[in-house]
Amino acid sequence: MSAQENIHTVNADYLERYxxxxxxxxxxxxxxxxNRDVVKMISDYKKEPDWMRExxxxxxxxxxxxxxxxxxxxxxxxxxxxxxxYYYIPPGAERGRNWDDVPENIKRTFDKLGVPEAERKFLxxxxxxxxxxxxxxxxxxxxxxxxxxFLDMDSGLRxxxxxxxxxxxxxxxxxxxxFAALNSAVWSGGSFIYVPPNTHVEVPLQAxxxxxxxxMGQFERTLIIADxxxxxxxxxxxxxxxxxxxxxxxxxxxxxxxxxxxxRYSTIQNWSNxxxxxxxxxxxxxxxxxxxxxDGNIGSKLTMKFPCVILKGERAHGEVLSxxxxxxxxxxxxGAKMIHSAPNTTSRVVSKSISKGKGRAxxxxxxxxxxxxxxxxxxxxxxxxxxxxxxxxDTYPTMEIVEQDAxxxxxxxxxxxxxxxLFYLECRGIDPEKAKLMIVNxxxxxxxxxxxxxxxxELNRLIAxxxxxxxx
Amino acid sequence: xxxxxQPIFSCQGIEIAADAKSIVxxxxxxxxxxxxxxxxxxxxxxxxxxxxxxxxxPALTVSGRITLNGESVEEMPPHERARRGLFLGFQxxxxxxxxxxxxxxxxxxxxxxxxxxxxxxFRKELEDVFERLGIPWGFADRYLNDGFSGGEKKRLExxxxxxxxxxxxxxxxxxxxxxxxxxxxxxxxxxxxAARGAGVLMVTHYQRLLDLVVPTRVHYFMEGKxxxxxxxxxxxxxxxxxxxxxxxxxTGQVADVSITGKSEVHS
Numbered sequence: 001m002s003a004q005e006n007i008h009t010v011n012a013d014y015l016e017r018y019x020x021x022x023x024x025x026x027x028x029x030x031x032x033x034x035n036r037d038v039v040k041m042i043s044d045y046k047k048e049p050d051w052m053r054e055x056x057x058x059x060x061x062x063x064x065x066x067x068x069x070x071x072x073x074x075x076x077x078x079x080x081x082x083x084x085x086y087y088y089i090p091p092g093a094e095r096g097r098n099w100d101d102v103p104e105n106i107k108r109t110f111d112k113l114g115v116p117e118a119e120r121k122f123l124x125x126x127x128x129x130x131x132x133x134x135x136x137x138x139x140x141x142x143x144x145x146x147x148x149x150f151l152d153m154d155s156g157l158r159x160x161x162x163x164x165x166x167x168x169x170x171x172x173x174x175x176x177x178x179f180a181a182l183n184s185a186v187w188s189g190g191s192f193i194y195v196p197p198n199t200h201v202e203v204p205l206q207a208x209x210x211x212x213x214x215x216m217g218q219f220e221r222t223l224i225i226a227d228x229x230x231x232x233x234x235x236x237x238x239x240x241x242x243x244x245x246x247x248x249x250x251x252x253x254x255x256x257x258x259x260x261x262x263x264r265y266s267t268i269q270n271w272s273n274x275x276x277x278x279x280x281x282x283x284x285x286x287x288x289x290x291x292x293x294x295d296g297n298i299g300s301k302l303t304m305k306f307p308c309v310i311l312k313g314e315r316a317h318g319e320v321l322s323x324x325x326x327x328x329x330x331x332x333x334x335g336a337k338m339i340h341s342a343p344n345t346t347s348r349v350v351s352k353s354i355s356k357g358k359g360r361a362x363x364x365x366x367x368x369x370x371x372x373x374x375x376x377x378x379x380x381x382x383x384x385x386x387x388x389x390x391x392x393x394d395t396y397p398t399m400e401i402v403e404q405d406a407x408x409x410x411x412x413x414x415x416x417x418x419x420x421x422l423f424y425l426e427c428r429g430i431d432p433e434k435a436k437l438m439i440v441n442x443x444x445x446x447x448x449x450x451x452x453x454x455x456x457x458e459l460n461r462l463i464a465x466x467x468x469x470x471x472x
Numbered sequence: 473x474x475x476x477x478q479p480i481f482s483c484q485g486i487e488i489a490a491d492a493k494s495i496v497x498x499x500x501x502x503x504x505x506x507x508x509x510x511x512x513x514x515x516x517x518x519x520x521x522x523x524x525x526x527x528x529x530p531a532l533t534v535s536g537r538i539t540l541n542g543e544s545v546e547e548m549p550p551h552e553r554a555r556r557g558l559f560l561g562f563q564x565x566x567x568x569x570x571x572x573x574x575x576x577x578x579x580x581x582x583x584x585x586x587x588x589x590x591x592x593x594f595r596k597e598l599e600d601v602f603e604r605l606g607i608p609w610g611f612a613d614r615y616l617n618d619g620f621s622g623g624e625k626k627r628l629e630x631x632x633x634x635x636x637x638x639x640x641x642x643x644x645x646x647x648x649x650x651x652x653x654x655x656x657x658x659x660x661x662x663x664x665x666a667a668r669g670a671g672v673l674m675v676t677h678y679q680r681l682l683d684l685v686v687p688t689r690v691h692y693f694m695e696g697k698x699x700x701x702x703x704x705x706x707x708x709x710x711x712x713x714x715x716x717x718x719x720x721x722x723t724g725q726v727a728d729v730s731i732t733g734k735s736e737v738h739s
Contacts, residue, residue, distance in 0.1 A: 419531065421568050423530065424562065425568070426550040428554055429551050429636075430583045432549070438568070438571050438576070438579065439568060441570065441571070442568055446570065
């Protein structure tokens with residue numbers, strides 16, 4: 001099959017593959033809108049301990065008090081109607097440990113998403129979020145033997161309350177920002193991972209997220225703790241059905257890398273273009289630890305996401321490698337934050353964005369080197385590629401450097417899709433559409449090559465879809 | 473014409489403008505299979521514009537007729553011309569980061585209708601050509617022209633030319649910036665495809681390439697036109713006397729055909 005045919009085939013079954021929705025399960029659904037009673041109802045439904053219930057209610061107060069961000073795409077975020085959103089929908093299914101226990105309609109959903117194949121191929125565990133609850137969750141035996149905990153967040157809270165209580169909201173307190181407060185009040189699902197000391201999880205752990213119900217807010221909460229000297233790679237992949245009204249997705253992800261631990265967190269986000277994706281992701285890296293965010297943002301109407309690493313211990317290393325593709329009607333407002341709080345810490349940010357049609361990509365970044373954090377190194381590269389005259393890109397880099405011996409590199413480049421590159425490929429017989437796709441895929445290659453093979457293929461297919469009809 | 477076969481390439485009345493500025497002002501050229509034509513002339517005389525215009529560069533306005541293997545191609549976009557066997561070797565091949573040489577070659581050869589579905593066989597074929605042209609095999613997995621030296625880029629242009637089996641080849645200063653070894657590689661590539669029956673038009677400044685690739689005919693370009701034509705040995709006169717020699721020759725000719733009104737040639 002030629003690449004050209006491939007593009008069209010992918011497009012032909014896109015709705016079929018991603019734009020489907022199962023009849024919603026209405027049982028146990030909280031009414032639209034948010035108040036203290038809804039927060040209590042969620043907590044009651046989950047039979048949570050009192051401390052979590054109190055935590056949610058305090059977070060709800062913070063949500064009310066916190067102002068909307070005064071920056072970013074004001075036209076969209078100031079128009080969010082928080083009363084027109086469902087804050088909790090449990091699925092009509094119990095949590096299944098074996099594939100056989102998973103209800104048929106949900107299986108069909110995952111079949112279409114390719115979850116079983118993914119697992120067959122090389123994955124150790126699958127944690128698939130369907131609406132607000134994790135309905136299927138499996139872990140290979142060797143992981144259990146290693147003492148690795150990989151659960152949905154609700155089960156984590158039930159089964160490992162001590163670990164959860166110690167670390168939950170320790171990286172991102174509810175008062176951090178309005179959307180973190182909202183998530184803290186109504187969170188549901190997400191992943192909980194604990195890796196014991198000196199344990200290496202050899203295969204990536206992965207979860208699929210999916211918004212199924214119309215006007216459904218999805219507020220998953222993920223907490224990953226890599227204990228001393230351990231390592232883990234977590235992959236989050238997102239697809240969403242095509243709906244006409246806005247859907248709010250506001251996750252909180254906290255990573256804790258203890259001494260000499262290593263965490264890599266990879267995301268390929270492909271929300272349908274009505275979703276508002278307002279996510280808070282932050283990690284703490286202790287002495288000698290390393291945290292990498294590998295973050296791909298293809299879909300959504302508006303994404304605001306700035307993965308952060310707090311380099312808390314000496315020699316800690318933080319890395320953000322991100323790509324964003326902003327299509328017509330999309331604003332990818334992404335970036336990275338690196339906080340150097342200890343001596344000899346290092347960080348690297350590589351951000352690549354493509355804007356097509358009237359799409360808009362913004363890079364918003366912060367590098368801070370605090371007092372006492374001597375001998376730090378940081379390197380920030382932003383590459384923006386504009387495909388059309390109407391495309392837009394902005395860069396908002398902030399550097400707050402207190403220690404004078406910090407080595408700071410910052411490079412920002414904006415380029416237009418070069419006619420000479422297109423001409424060169426065309427002179428070799430490659431048609432303009434394919435040529436453009438090759439150039440764009442090449443631009444993203446430093447990102448793609450960091451992904452496991454099947455994700456890289458999926459990403460290339462998504463980009464091919466996004467590039468459809470981009471010539472004349 | 474001395475050659476009785478049908479031309480592999482011909483163009484008539486080619487005029488090319490860039491940004492509304494006229495650069496090529498009426499060029500006719502006919503090339504038969506296996507012929508090698510050299511195009512020489514001072515910098516800025518329009519040689520490169522002529523070369524890229526024949527390929528259909530979108531920034532250039534080209535008028536006139538272009539016939540490749542009996543078919544009119546002047547209305548076709550560049551990739552269609554390429555698929556019909558027109559090849560342009562670039563003076564400055566552009567870098568395409570993130571696209572490996574191997575995947576690019578595969579995409580290109582596929583587009584030209586060659587079968588590369590057997591990945592193993594394709595890699596083997598590539599390996600052979602790389603070795604023959606003295607290109608380290610490691611280049612296959614490097615990004616196209618990205619961080620290549622001038623000589624490496626030119627070798628890769630020749631490699632593409634050899635693999636794509638074009639009918640008519642335009643080489644724009646393929647010999648500039650080459651060391652002696654690379655020049656030999658380039659020359660043997662050109663001779664090889666000419667022997668296979670392709671027509672060749674090489675834009676060049678240097679005798680040293682023409683020592684290795686003996687042209688059927690040499691065209692001297694001035695101010696957007698072929699001002700003078702000669703046999704291969706006419707290049708020696710040029711080498712000895714520089715472009716003043718050509719100017720004098722042309723001045724004489726222009727005086728004879730003063731209808732062109734190019735008075736600045738005389739001054």
